[in-house]
Amino acid sequence: MEYGVLRLLGLAVILGGMLWGFHGGGISSAYAGDGAHVAIQRGTLELGLQSGYWQAFTGIGAAQSANRSAVFVLPRLGYVFTDPIELGYLSGAFEVFAEPVAAHFIQPFSATLVGFSLGMRYNFLAFGPWLPYWDIGAGVSWTDLAPRIPEQSTPFEFLLETGPGIQYFLTARTAVSLAVRWHHISNGGIGDRNTGLNAVLGLIGFTVFFPK
Template sequence: MRRAAPLLLIMVLLGSSVAGAVDSAVVRSSPGEFALLAGYGITHRGFGATRTQVQTADAILRYGHFLSDEHGAGWYRGRHELFVELPLHLTVDPRVRTMTGGYLLGSWKFTSSDAVAPYLFAGGGVLYNDLGLATQGTRLNFSYQGGVGLQWFLRTGTALGIEYRYHHVSNAGTADPNEPLNSSKILFGISFYR
């Protein structure tokens, strides 16, 4: 987490330096976006039944499709967006292994600002888990997650972003044992609106 702080500071400074210089009206009219996110995740031992520390390096390919025109007024004006994600979670602790699958997430993207686009999201999906942990009874697992993000526009149609997500992985009681992996992820990304 200490390593992510300088990157976060750079993103905030970069975002504030272009604030007002770029019109993000593309979020109000675009049919969708493509994004690539990368970051770090770590489980929270003692949160729920999580006992094992797992650290991940994450890469996520995202397609976002807007489902609505703008709704609301004032600061909460925004649009509904559906994210389809293909994640690759490379575990680096306790051993190098992978988790991959697919996520479907619903999002509310705020459109009241001309320089930034904050958003909320939640959803879930399926993960194939090859961690080799004795505390997980199957390789087929399920995930639910939710979080917040913020995009800064570098130019019309291109944005840098930062996102936090709570991420849960378990086999949903389909096998024993079933230790869940409850973690936090910090992701940085770039989005291209079309």
């Protein structure tokens, strides 16, 4: 495994350990499983870290090769800005989030991407300690992947992403997560080449909640 990948994974482990240690660690035996309704209230802050694997695909857009893959690390700060909305199984609350992005490309060659995204999440609150959600976001990035690939001609790129995820509460204030996103990278037509990259981004993560 390349040094850049190990460095990113090491960063993810260190930051995740800091979050876990900050909260105190461990799974609370006293936690009764009230789950999302306890943590997700208007004014709740969310501090988390996700890491995962990014794999390009063809079939959407005009990209000719799926030989692009990367490891992503995504710190995250979220804020719940609505009270719980009662809609039966669709009951939930809206959240906005800021998400720095760091990635190391493995294929087609070693490259780096750094950036920043803003987004919105809808948290589904009707499932006890399980918290399904849906994310949508957009951002900007710089990468030395371009102009070395035929799809892109500028280091400056725009990011678009959306997809579902689920968190499981270990305690009243901590949760682990799994997510999958459709992830798009393109320069928005500001360069002479802009085929764009479409990918699936699978993520695992850890979150600490700070209710108001």
